[in-house]
Amino acid sequence: MMAKYTLPVGPQHPALKEPESFWFKVEGEVIVDVDIRLGYNHRGIEKACESRNYIQCLYLIERICGICSHSHTTAFAQCVEEIAGLEIPARAKYIRVIVGELERLHSHLLWLGVAGHEIGFDTLFMYSWRDREAVLDLLELITGNRVNYAINTIGGVRRDIDGPKREQILSQLDLLADRAKFYADLVTTDSTCLARLENVAKFSAEQARAFGTVGPTARASGIDLDVRRDDPYAAYGEMPFKVIISDRGDLLGRAIVRLEEIGESIKILKYALQNLPDGPLTVKAPRKVPAGEAVSRYEAPRGEDIHYVRADGSDHPERVKVRAPTMANIYAIGESMKGSYVADIPIIIASIDPCFSCTDRMIKIVRQESGEARTMTWEELRQYGIRWYQQ
Amino acid sequence: MSFAEQQQSDLSRKDILADLCAQFPDEVSGAVSTRPGRAWAEVSKEALHRVVEFLLGCDDKAYLSTITAVDAQEEFQVLYHFWAGGTEVTLRVKLDHNNPVVPTIMDLAPGANFYEREIHDLMGIEVTGRGELKRLIVTDDWPEGNHPLRKDWKGLPGGEDDG
Amino acid sequence: MSIILDLVRILIFPGLLFTVVFSLFLEWLDRKLYARMQNRVGPPFRQPLWDLVKLISKEDIIPENANQFMYTVLPVLTVTSAVAAMIYVPIWNRESVYPFWGDLLVIVFLLTIPTMVLFLAGWFSANPFGVVGSFRTAIQFLSYEVPLLLAVLTPAVLAGSWSIRDIVLFQQEHPWAVAAQLAALAVALLALQGKLERVPFDAPEAETEIVAGPITEYTGPRLALFRLSTDIQLAVGVALLSNIFLAGAIGPWYLALLLFLAKCVVLVAIIAAIRAMMARLRIHQITSFYWKYLVPIAMAQMVIIVLIKGGVGV
Numbered sequence: 001m002m003a004k005y006t007l008p009v010g011p012q013h014p015a016l017k018e019p020e021s022f023w024f025k026v027e028g029e030v031i032v033d034v035d036i037r038l039g040y041n042h043r044g045i046e047k048a049c050e051s052r053n054y055i056q057c058l059y060l061i062e063r064i065c066g067i068c069s070h071s072h073t074t075a076f077a078q079c080v081e082e083i084a085g086l087e088i089p090a091r092a093k094y095i096r097v098i099v100g101e102l103e104r105l106h107s108h109l110l111w112l113g114v115a116g117h118e119i120g121f122d123t124l125f126m127y128s129w130r131d132r133e134a135v136l137d138l139l140e141l142i143t144g145n146r147v148n149y150a151i152n153t154i155g156g157v158r159r160d161i162d163g164p165k166r167e168q169i170l171s172q173l174d175l176l177a178d179r180a181k182f183y184a185d186l187v188t189t190d191s192t193c194l195a196r197l198e199n200v201a202k203f204s205a206e207q208a209r210a211f212g213t214v215g216p217t218a219r220a221s222g223i224d225l226d227v228r229r230d231d232p233y234a235a236y237g238e239m240p241f242k243v244i245i246s247d248r249g250d251l252l253g254r255a256i257v258r259l260e261e262i263g264e265s266i267k268i269l270k271y272a273l274q275n276l277p278d279g280p281l282t283v284k285a286p287r288k289v290p291a292g293e294a295v296s297r298y299e300a301p302r303g304e305d306i307h308y309v310r311a312d313g314s315d316h317p318e319r320v321k322v323r324a325p326t327m328a329n330i331y332a333i334g335e336s337m338k339g340s341y342v343a344d345i346p347i348i349i350a351s352i353d354p355c356f357s358c359t360d361r362m363i364k365i366v367r368q369e370s371g372e373a374r375t376m377t378w379e380e381l382r383q384y385g386i387r388w389y390q391q
Numbered sequence: 392m393s394f395a396e397q398q399q400s401d402l403s404r405k406d407i408l409a410d411l412c413a414q415f416p417d418e419v420s421g422a423v424s425t426r427p428g429r430a431w432a433e434v435s436k437e438a439l440h441r442v443v444e445f446l447l448g449c450d451d452k453a454y455l456s457t458i459t460a461v462d463a464q465e466e467f468q469v470l471y472h473f474w475a476g477g478t479e480v481t482l483r484v485k486l487d488h489n490n491p492v493v494p495t496i497m498d499l500a501p502g503a504n505f506y507e508r509e510i511h512d513l514m515g516i517e518v519t520g521r522g523e524l525k526r527l528i529v530t531d532d533w534p535e536g537n538h539p540l541r542k543d544w545k546g547l548p549g550g551e552d553d554g
Numbered sequence: 555m556s557i558i559l560d561l562v563r564i565l566i567f568p569g570l571l572f573t574v575v576f577s578l579f580l581e582w583l584d585r586k587l588y589a590r591m592q593n594r595v596g597p598p599f600r601q602p603l604w605d606l607v608k609l610i611s612k613e614d615i616i617p618e619n620a621n622q623f624m625y626t627v628l629p630v631l632t633v634t635s636a637v638a639a640m641i642y643v644p645i646w647n648r649e650s651v652y653p654f655w656g657d658l659l660v661i662v663f664l665l666t667i668p669t670m671v672l673f674l675a676g677w678f679s680a681n682p683f684g685v686v687g688s689f690r691t692a693i694q695f696l697s698y699e700v701p702l703l704l705a706v707l708t709p710a711v712l713a714g715s716w717s718i719r720d721i722v723l724f725q726q727e728h729p730w731a732v733a734a735q736l737a738a739l740a741v742a743l744l745a746l747q748g749k750l751e752r753v754p755f756d757a758p759e760a761e762t763e764i765v766a767g768p769i770t771e772y773t774g775p776r777l778a779l780f781r782l783s784t785d786i787q788l789a790v791g792v793a794l795l796s797n798i799f800l801a802g803a804i805g806p807w808y809l810a811l812l813l814f815l816a817k818c819v820v821l822v823a824i825i826a827a828i829r830a831m832m833a834r835l836r837i838h839q840i841t842s843f844y845w846k847y848l849v850p851i852a853m854a855q856m857v858i859i860v861l862i863k864g865g866v867g868v
Binding site: 005006007008013014026027029116117118119120121122123124126127130190192193195196341342343344345346385 | 590592593683685689726754756760764830831834836837839
Binding site for chain 2: 037038039042044046047105210211212213223225229231294295296297303306308318319321323327328329330331332335338
């Protein structure tokens, strides 16, 4: 019964919301090794950016990920603004912070639901996604979209937050703070949750640092890192908040860090909304960006998001590099899984709040079958399908 | 002191670039700081390992952020982005276009594993000293010598190019 | 004449037809209550029926590497054994249509067959998730079976009989007996939750871990039979518990039927609430939960029952 066998999780598996492949070598119920393959979601975005102008790139980059789209556009816009030497207006900086923190709220609530589902606690899933709707409504109120907000532009933001909108957002925040507190209590006291989360997939601060983990995953292992504080961008230098750290290093630590961060985000949102400075929303950005390069860091809900842009003086970038937080965290997860139980696979994968769309972004997908260059056009495929069913 | 000033003063931002130049006067060149918190320096690939070791050891929060490969037409550049001493330090290694090879830094930063496999898959940078570079992003049957992020890549031979 | 009566009993009431309708009703009730507890609307009344019809009308696929014979026999076996168990459960009467001195044991035995079938189903479906699910099913079976048997034994010991009719009669004559064995009822409900592989004891078919466990490879009509079997086991389970722990039915047939239904609804509501309130446990946590907590509780209950029996002298 303790025979070794291989358990494939992915590219299609109920535990994964996006295609990615994990091959687990398993002994009984214990994982002895894991092989991770990325690439199922590659859309060639980095390559595609090289042939588009900066504004087109911005909208393409918005679509790297449905959850942290604002993170990616802000990071990209910051790169371009730095190369072009633009200083965006204070009001625009605040609005970037507000949308960014709302995005963090909705991302953490989404994560809580997914984590609940992975450990078979569907009631938590339903409740937290219900509350997440309130955040999505606020984002829709500000930007007009529930996801892919498209609020950023190079040199500022595209929409203003006026008085009534501000009041409406503020009125929802207390409710959300209450709910976040309720979930934090629930996760830290419910005995079945504790049984599943405590002391699972532990890694120490040294390991977390060596693997290069970022964001809540790193902070749950006691690493005191937060781009918003350490390397302030937009208006974060003025925002009052505390960096939440837990030295547990296990799944429970990662849950606690995320849930308490919701409270800190709400603090930031209140401060930013109450102290929203007056002024214009944009500065004029040049169509052609002078030659140069810049690295921009952004604390996305899942961790540090890094963009590197190299401009060659034309209206399109020479190279765009995106390192999404999941890329930094997934390696650590693979390592920390060894010795865990099969039952913990889904929740360990979920514990870094993975976003494989972010991680995979670069190459052109060429449909191939068994190495031969046999490709089908959509029309051929449709005809094939019709023929198959007529038989 | 206002909250913002308090937080600003908490930034333990060392002058990492000066330390780097003092430590490696011959190996490091072209050191510039474009703004507070950003530093760039060029390193020869022979000295890379020692410089990385120094950077990762300079404080207890230092880590490798990512590795970027750039096809600069006449040469390849591999950029190592570190968060070290409160600064985002980018080390630039310039490589011959016909023979792009860098030594691995996986022994110093295990997290470099995926980044090195990524630049190998997409830009065709060979990484020595770490054994076989397994495919990470492209498929296992991806033809050799095809590196999608290179400027001269025109699509797979015989493959469909939907632009 | 008696053959026709037997056929009616087996095929219509309380056999196949009634059992299917009753179990689909309980499935709807379970899903609806679960949904309401999660702040959802929940399925319409006929949804379980439409689900069944949909699955039956789907394409029937047998994996190439699976054992063809087992793949065909097992789904039928699981449903027939569950329906057979239902025939021995009293519905609106004090006794079932075929009462005899050991019918309680027969029901418990018939209910183990679907679990064994599940184990074999995963084993012969040539799928790694199925194999993992099979092992978990077997481990879980060894965990809940002992507390379940101990709990079921309690009313039998108190009434001094293995016959459901005698147990029901005893409890109707001595209503205090119901209160005396509430702990055994709790143990039996938790064991039933494990038998039906529901949260928090659903490790054998944990969706996010091993897809669907033993029945991962099953599709279409075969999957429909497995799902139907689970529903029928739920129906048999709550019907049995309402008889041996809650004094069965009494009064004219319509009142008795209402009473029976009410007891079943209450029991389903309890196990739906358990499902809604908890996260899934790992398989070894399930085993230790059953052996560390439920077995001692069931033993203690048994001791109390024996003492009461000695003291009261019934």
